[in-house]
Amino acid sequence: MTMSRLWIENGIFVTMDDEALVVRGHMVVENDLIVYIGADAPDASLTEGAQIINGKGQLFMPGLINTHGHAAMSLLRGYSDDETLQVWLQQYMWPMEGKYQDEDTRTGTSLAVLEMLKSGTTTFVDMYDRMDIVAQVVEQSGIRAWLTRGAIGLCSEEEQRAKLEEAIAFAKNWNGKGEGRIRTMMSPHAPYTCPPAFIEQFVQAAHDLDLPMHTHMSETLAEVEQNVRDYGSRPVEHLLKLGFFSRPSFVAHGVHLNDEEIAILKAHQVSISHNPASNLKLASGVARVPDLLRAGVTVSLGTDSAASNNNLNLFNEIRLAALIHKGVSGDPTAIPALTALRMGTVYGARTLWQEHEIGRLKSGMKADFIALDIEQAHFYPQTDFISHLVYAASGRDVRHVWVNGRQVVENRQCLFIDEERVRHEAQVRFEALGQR
Amino acid sequence: MTMSRLWIENGIFVTMDDEALVVRGHMVVENDLIVYIGADAPDASLTEGAQIINGKGQLFMPGLINTHGHAAMSLLRGYSDDETLQVWLQQYMWPMEGKYQDEDTRTGTSLAVLEMLKSGTTTFVDMYDRMDIVAQVVEQSGIRAWLTRGAIGLCSEEEQRAKLEEAIAFAKNWNGKGEGRIRTMMSPHAPYTCPPAFIEQFVQAAHDLDLPMHTHMSETLAEVEQNVRDYGSRPVEHLLKLGFFSRPSFVAHGVHLNDEEIAILKAHQVSISHNPASNLKLASGVARVPDLLRAGVTVSLGTDSAASNNNLNLFNEIRLAALIHKGVSGDPTAIPALTALRMGTVYGARTLWQEHEIGRLKSGMKADFIALDIEQAHFYPQTDFISHLVYAASGRDVRHVWVNGRQVVENRQCLFIDEERVRHEAQVRFEALGQR
Numbered sequence: 001m002t003m004s005r006l007w008i009e010n011g012i013f014v015t016m017d018d019e020a021l022v023v024r025g026h027m028v029v030e031n032d033l034i035v036y037i038g039a040d041a042p043d044a045s046l047t048e049g050a051q052i053i054n055g056k057g058q059l060f061m062p063g064l065i066n067t068h069g070h071a072a073m074s075l076l077r078g079y080s081d082d083e084t085l086q087v088w089l090q091q092y093m094w095p096m097e098g099k100y101q102d103e104d105t106r107t108g109t110s111l112a113v114l115e116m117l118k119s120g121t122t123t124f125v126d127m128y129d130r131m132d133i134v135a136q137v138v139e140q141s142g143i144r145a146w147l148t149r150g151a152i153g154l155c156s157e158e159e160q161r162a163k164l165e166e167a168i169a170f171a172k173n174w175n176g177k178g179e180g181r182i183r184t185m186m187s188p189h190a191p192y193t194c195p196p197a198f199i200e201q202f203v204q205a206a207h208d209l210d211l212p213m214h215t216h217m218s219e220t221l222a223e224v225e226q227n228v229r230d231y232g233s234r235p236v237e238h239l240l241k242l243g244f245f246s247r248p249s250f251v252a253h254g255v256h257l258n259d260e261e262i263a264i265l266k267a268h269q270v271s272i273s274h275n276p277a278s279n280l281k282l283a284s285g286v287a288r289v290p291d292l293l294r295a296g297v298t299v300s301l302g303t304d305s306a307a308s309n310n311n312l313n314l315f316n317e318i319r320l321a322a323l324i325h326k327g328v329s330g331d332p333t334a335i336p337a338l339t340a341l342r343m344g345t346v347y348g349a350r351t352l353w354q355e356h357e358i359g360r361l362k363s364g365m366k367a368d369f370i371a372l373d374i375e376q377a378h379f380y381p382q383t384d385f386i387s388h389l390v391y392a393a394s395g396r397d398v399r400h401v402w403v404n405g406r407q408v409v410e411n412r413q414c415l416f417i418d419e420e421r422v423r424h425e426a427q428v429r430f431e432a433l434g435q436r
Numbered sequence: 437m438t439m440s441r442l443w444i445e446n447g448i449f450v451t452m453d454d455e456a457l458v459v460r461g462h463m464v465v466e467n468d469l470i471v472y473i474g475a476d477a478p479d480a481s482l483t484e485g486a487q488i489i490n491g492k493g494q495l496f497m498p499g500l501i502n503t504h505g506h507a508a509m510s511l512l513r514g515y516s517d518d519e520t521l522q523v524w525l526q527q528y529m530w531p532m533e534g535k536y537q538d539e540d541t542r543t544g545t546s547l548a549v550l551e552m553l554k555s556g557t558t559t560f561v562d563m564y565d566r567m568d569i570v571a572q573v574v575e576q577s578g579i580r581a582w583l584t585r586g587a588i589g590l591c592s593e594e595e596q597r598a599k600l601e602e603a604i605a606f607a608k609n610w611n612g613k614g615e616g617r618i619r620t621m622m623s624p625h626a627p628y629t630c631p632p633a634f635i636e637q638f639v640q641a642a643h644d645l646d647l648p649m650h651t652h653m654s655e656t657l658a659e660v661e662q663n664v665r666d667y668g669s670r671p672v673e674h675l676l677k678l679g680f681f682s683r684p685s686f687v688a689h690g691v692h693l694n695d696e697e698i699a700i701l702k703a704h705q706v707s708i709s710h711n712p713a714s715n716l717k718l719a720s721g722v723a724r725v726p727d728l729l730r731a732g733v734t735v736s737l738g739t740d741s742a743a744s745n746n747n748l749n750l751f752n753e754i755r756l757a758a759l760i761h762k763g764v765s766g767d768p769t770a771i772p773a774l775t776a777l778r779m780g781t782v783y784g785a786r787t788l789w790q791e792h793e794i795g796r797l798k799s800g801m802k803a804d805f806i807a808l809d810i811e812q813a814h815f816y817p818q819t820d821f822i823s824h825l826v827y828a829a830s831g832r833d834v835r836h837v838w839v840n841g842r843q844v845v846e847n848r849q850c851l852f853i854d855e856e857r858v859r860h861e862a863q864v865r866f867e868a869l870g871q872r
Contacts, residue, residue: 077828078819082762082772115813280763281827283770310827311814316755324760326518327716334719336518377551378747380859381866383514391717391746392513396832423816430817 004405005030006367007047011055012374013037014385015361016062016345021338022385027060029367032179032405037361057375059385062359063122063368063401064314065348068214068252068273068302070128070150071137072100074115075108075430076307085220085282093307099436105130107429109137110422112312114414117143119313119395122368122403123348123358125273125302127187127214131170139178142408142416144368146352147174148185148214153198160198168205175211181404183352186247190216191235192223196242203243212248212353215239218261219253220284236261245270250351252302255279255287262288262295271298271351274343276320278304289325290334300348313395318344322390337390367405372397440841441466442803443483447491448810449473450821451797452498452781457774458821463496465803468615468841473797493811495821498795499558499804499837500750501784504650504688504709504738506564506586507573508536510551511544511866512743521656521718529743535872541566543865545573546858548748550850553579555749555831558804558839559784559794561709561738563623563650567606575614578844578852580804582788583610584621584650589634596634604641611647617840619788622683626652627671628659632678639679648684648789651675654697655689656720672697681706686787688738691715691723698724698731707734707787710779712756714740725761726770736784749831754780758826773826803841808833 006029013023015037025039028046036042073093080092105128116124122143126134127150138145149167153160171184186206188194194202206213218224218235227235236257239245245268254272257265265272274287292299301317303309322340326332349359357366374382378392401409408415442465449459451473461475464482472478509529516528541564552560558579562570563586574581585603589596607620622642624630630638642649654660654671663671672693675681681704690708693701701708710723728735737753739745758776762768785795793802810818814828837845844851 075817076819077814077817078823081820081823081827082769084768088768111813111816118813277759280759281768283762283766283768285766286763306814306828310823313814313830319752320756320759323713323716323756324763326719327722327760328764330719330721332520332524332717332719333518375856375859377547377554377855377859378513378742378749380547380862381511381513382863383512383866384517387514387517387746391517392742394749394830394832396830419813420811423811423813426816427818430819 003031005047005050006053006405007042007050008053008055008060009041012059012385013361014059014061014389016342017360017362027361029402029405032366034361034363034365034367036363055371057373058371058399059374060361060369060371061389062345062361063370063403064120064344065300065352065359066116066121066124066303066312066314067250067300067348067351068125068127068275068304069112069312070305071112071124071126071134072105072108072128072130073097073305073307074112074312075104075426075433077310079307081281081310085284088282096433099433100130102130102133104429104433105133106137107422107425109134110141110417111426112306113137113141113143114417114419114422115306115312117141117401117409117414118398118412119315120370120372120398120401121312121314122370122401123352125214125352135170135174135177135182138182140416141414142403142406144181144358144403146183146185148187150187150189151194151198151202152189153194164201164205167202168209171209171211179404185212185214187214190223191227191238196231199239199242199244203247206247213244214249215244215251216253217251218256219279221256224256234258234261236264240264240268248353252304253279253284253287254292255285257288257292262292262297266295266297271300273302273351274299274321275302275304276317276324278308280320280324282308286324286328289321290329290331293339298347298350299343300351301343314344315393315395318390337387340390341386368403370398370402371400373399439467441483441486442489442841443478443486444489444491444496445477448495448821449797450495450497450825452778453796453798463797465838465841468802470797470799470801470803472799491807493809494807494835495810496797496805496807497825498781498797499806499839500556500780501736501788501795502552502557502560502739502748502750503686503736503784503787504561504563504711504740505548505748506741507548507560507562507570508541508544508564508566509533509741509743510548510748511540511862511869513746515743517717517746521720524718532869535869536566538566538569540865540869541569542573543858543861545570546577546853547862548742549573549577549579550853550855550858551742551748553577553837553845553850554834554848555751556806556808556834556837557748557750558806558837559788561650561788567610571606571610571613571618574618576852577850578839578842580617580794580839582619582621584623586623586625587630587634587638588625589630600637600641603638604645607645607647615840621648621650623650626659627663627674632667635675635678635680639683642683649680650685651680651687652689653687654692655715657692660692670694670697672700676700676704684789688740689715689720689723690728691721693724693728698728698733702731702733707736709738709787710735710757711738711740712753712760714744716756716760718744722760722764725757726765726767729775734783734786735779736787737779750780751829751831754826773823776826777822804839806834806838807836809835
């Protein structure tokens, strides 16, 4: 392998590293790693043969980390909104998803990856089916991802077994692929869609394969009440009994949690993927994020799918996380800007057990980073870049994106996805779905 | 005056007009007015000599209407965040605002107008001081605005008189200027910052000049409680007694209202400018927007200032309005996408008594409209443009803007404001403010 070097000079770097949060100066990338960041010019030995980028007018920061979603559902963006969860699922989502073919998954996932990369997300979590196709899109596009076959267990034992085997085969085949960008997990869909024995089979498989676990948990109040009715305990205790938290794990949503449940999550180092837009849009409620953070639980951010958001722009989640908990708690100091930005970067990395690889710009970390145009009215005056990134920026300010040291977006164009073709196919395939 | 004509063909028009919400076809503008919109090609007599624009790949819609703000405070964007209201105001905002000079107001206002125009706002409301300077910026930039000298009455009677006279002189001098784009109002700042007699003087002046009124009202719970302590009534009853609602009027915020107050607002046709981001960020609470709309009160959207938001991108307020009331009420059908979009357009026009001039694309209306690039991943598939505009779009999707028939933004560049100079001056003047 030939060595590639990139030297960004004259840049503003929001590193998300506590020791030097904002650096005006230089960054050097060698292959997939950051090897230097600092105010002073790097040693000549580091920059020999490097491609040089003048960073003037741009702000560089770690790529964002989206810890929950269903990429292929982007094909259903705007197909149904403003309905109750049951109507939305049963009358709109499930019938359409039931008609999906491989190429629908490929197109929906490509559309999602396009949107995520162009709005600054460099790592995402995906839980869906036909995951081989999702992994192919990830491999080709250059993005980093944690992928998992989400299995609903409301079916015969034979079907359950087939789903488990599919999940195991996928997790084995793809873990570490794409130059290490792809990681896999085991995911029963949710306590309310999976019988206890089915969840236990996934836990066992995760132990056997030494993989982490992910699931939906406590998204709605109705689901918590049903869990108590069906199993005599709330979802956290239920999953604890089933051994779920004996694996490294994180859960999506966690909207309805009591203090005891928060303590259990903390004790087992279970992180929460907070999905504020989806929780608001589906009227699930507002998660107790300030309480979770105070208790020491790691909280990161997810978009959920574009069918319940309806975008995959993590800057929107960062801003929502900073705003909504202030308004709902009555405390304007709740979730300060820096905390919200950490939720989209450092805490995302911690959720995925990669805090020493991604989420910060620092020597030795993977070179996953983005460049925003800051020569725009909404970034002026340049008082506080953390504030501007949280309260004023948009994913559309992102101009360039690098993942694992490789540039994947240049001047707002994805380099490894044919955007025009994907948009065209999204339209054709969505219309065809409606006809089938 | 020579006649100017513009013919947009092959466009998608989200008209916000109930009779034909989405039109694929043509629009013709003659001078300041829309003279045709429809699926069929316009009559040749309408298009003779017209400039022709091919609308392919763009979505045209009415310019957004921002019904509350303080433009010049954009110079303090990011200067203080995540503080309690009193600390934010007393330790940060007021000391800096006290040092403002004319050129600070000019620069802050120019920065704000730049941001608003480029993100699709064509009409804004501004309440501040040094309003002659604000009006000059409006006149030059081409935007439409309702301007008013907001007067705080916590001062000597002599100072009160000077402020009232300044407000009257400004309102008289500027009403109807800028080819009719500038309209004026009378504005005591708020019930808690103005003694009753001072408010009555403004009401009298508004009667004498036949002008409408605007104020801040019931933004925080503390302010409502203080009103009861000081005057024996809640703010709505208080303003009613002082004759405020005998004038056409609208109020900003209206977060803390009881049913009786909502009925009074409805009976007097008082509209509310809902400022969701500012209310969340300052932890003021969540306004009862679904209840207000059900009661028949007109609710429009405002950004408030960039010091408490921290952007002036009304698409963000539209999205927040659609999301937050669902999550807080537990009803996913609260504030459907179309209602949120109306709040940013038609209801804004109604708030400003201009429903038959702006806020819709329709023959006979003023040509205030914007063009968004929709050949982007987040607008696909093209299932429902109303949904996409509310849940997926951003102000950064706006490419062109016309106000009063004149193009003021072309390919994301303001034609009548020197953006680079304004950004530079914003930085220089902000830094100088800190030194004074």
